[in-house]
Amino acid sequence: MTDTSAHPDPWPAPYASGAVDATVPVPGSKSVTNRALVLAALASEPGWLRRPLRSRDTLLMAEALRALGVGIEETVSSSSTAAGAPDGCGEAWRVIPAGLHGPASVDVGNAGTVMRFLPPVAALADGPVRFDGDARSHERPLHGVIDALRVLGARIDDGGRGALPMTVHGGGALDGGKVEIDASSSSQFVSALLLSAPRFNQGVEVRHTGPRLPSMPHIRMTVDMLRAVGAQVDEPETGGEPNVWRVSPSALLGRDLVVEPDLSNAQPFLAAALVTGGRVTVPDWPARTTQPGDALREILTEMGGSCELTEAGLTFTGSGRIRGIDVDLGEVGELTPGIAALAALADSPSTLRGVAHLRLHETDRLAALTREINALGGDVTETGDGLRIRPRPLRGGVFHTYDDHRMATAGALIGLAVEGVRVENVATTAKTLPDFPRMWTGMLAVGA
Template identity: 55%
Template sequence: MAPTRAPSSRYAAPTAGGPVRGTVSVPGSKSVTNRALLLSGLAEGRSVVRGVPATRDSALMCGALRSLGIAVRTEGETVTIDGGTLTGGRTVDCGLAGTVMRFVPPAATLAEGAVVFDGDPHARERPMGTVLDALRALGAVIDGDRLPFVVHGGGGLPGGAVTIDASASSQFVSGLLLSGARFDEGVTVHHDGKPVPSLPHIDMTVAMLREAGVAVDDPGSSGEPDTWRVGPGPITARDWVVEPDLSNASVFLAAAAVTGGEVTVVGWPAGSTQPGAEILGVLERMGATVTASGAGTTVAGPDRLQGVDVDLHEASELTPTVAALAAVAEGPSVIRGVAHIRGHETDRLAALRTELTALGAAVTETEDGLEIRPARLAAGERPWGAYADHRMATAGAILGLVVPGVVIDDVGCTDKTIPDFPGRWASLVS
């Protein structure tokens, strides 16, 4: 599983000749995967992670662990990791993976020697100061505030309490918590600022730490608002099974919603900490019908989608998908609570405004989201810009189902989380 990605590739998005109908399985959750991989590297002993998707983000995390001296073996979707002592002296390639650039530096403080972090050009623009300053406050020595930067590992970290502003990304909290048990004093993270986005991702981190035998207090258990505490101690080696990525699944369900078809995603978990599960409620509000059965979760699209006013603060990764649907709905839509996605793979709000406007929609970028007023859409001469962002590329594919002639300038970036997206999409649409 080498951390490579497809070269820039133009893609003529297929247009549906009628309602899209089909059954799909989607790769495992990259959020669950990369947490499980890192915890396995920090554990003492052998762990096995099953259901690992063959995506760039997963490959980058495996590569990061190898750079820290951890033995990682991949066979298909199964990754075996012999965790324990970390070593420095090498470079970690973060690519464009937020989970690598925010989760691995705290672990690198435990290595002996310097660890260099770098990544794609777009990654060098993403905010990193919050987690790096927090590590400095906990005793780490770090050169730089954005990629590329150097963590001078000392074989351990004192740890303790730190106050941060995590309003730009929940990954800042998760990154500190995941390695906190290996710090001498554990770690207590207090957030002081605007509300933390995507809190379900922190809930996911807490749940997985507890599954690995780590003592964790969160606001729900301690009664302390915006405070998470991880006690020092060992991380238990174990087997992990990765559930399907529900944010990726939302793209395929959107195909049913936008064409009045019916799509079933197999393996949809009965309960999940993934924020992507919120897509079901959004689709229902837009007029779709959602049914759960032993075969999976099925979405049947309406004759016409309805506009929606929705706060996606807890599930901001759904914004490109929901924005694409809103652009062809009947009536205006408002997406709120997602100001922080300006700092994702690209400035997603500006990118969505630019690309939807180019197709003919009337889009206003607000302080914390988008206002979208549908209009008759038509593809122009310029391609739909992906901005090296997998979710921008899939949003273009959704629109291509009902807008003939949409061409995505770089579908290769979808390999970040969905292997062979063009093949999967064509199989569903044809």
């Protein structure tokens, strides 16, 4: 993984002097890679991940599983670093399940998937497993997972915080059974329990009891991936009871999985075509996927462009105009920073709704976007569940990221149309998109 700390801080975001016309290969999906790692670690036989993402979040997941005794062998071929291929694409990872054991220490960084998906795995280990991470990780909610695991038979010491740091005292097995949780602050609470549930003695029945559940595509992804490795899952999408998921106890199969490109990480590149009135193609865009980023086809088209999905990938073409949008992003909240950046450059106001849960992400994304866009001369107002954005002429300045990768790419997007934007800590993009600055400047250099 390339060291993005080599770039200046703050990083001068390139200004686009003309229309972009580029093909941009995007590394594998973080969400798919980290779910696949957990499922492979819990399987009854070895499995393979082809073209996994190698980024901070996925390497933290791999190291955590290794600490619990799982074998993960990485093979990177020269073809994965060939001209035009994105950095961060491991050729293949072989995952060799083993008896899970402690004592162990897990560094979650600020990765929601690691801090939430692995405590249920740790409950199956033989011995104590301590979890800690970046300072921000201590502020992110874990109560949904902690409380649920206690109901299901786990012993956890969190000092009553419902957050990190904490220790899971694994007993080698977990009873499982029925549990009610409020997952309105993060759909990852549901996915965390479902991923390990086949290994629970009674499986699991998870009932969401709170307000609207955000990011449903990520739960659909979890269910699809469980079924692909042999798990039996009953869920609302296939006629089950609303807000209830049931997973039966079973052995999981080792699989050979090719990881899709991360469609949410494709957002800034596709959006660059909209900002510049140009054209960008992302190869290998799947015809069918559970990734939330697939919604970009509809959202960006509504904001003023057109897209075409062919065997070559997804090609998005900007019209030279950015239209404002009124959109509910509740199922695709991770796209909000990029959509907000586009809305700040649009020719009419926008309202982004359904994303109150973003206040609990890598940073409070609603407050951060309001502060940073307004500091450049924008007019953004927080609402109860989102943002209202009225376009204004923007000026250059430092765009702070708060250690949030999607804030960094949002700042780069604004920099395409506003001279003098400097992105603080662009290295934070390594969380899910290794060497973003090189990919960004490379996109702009094509045809220049």
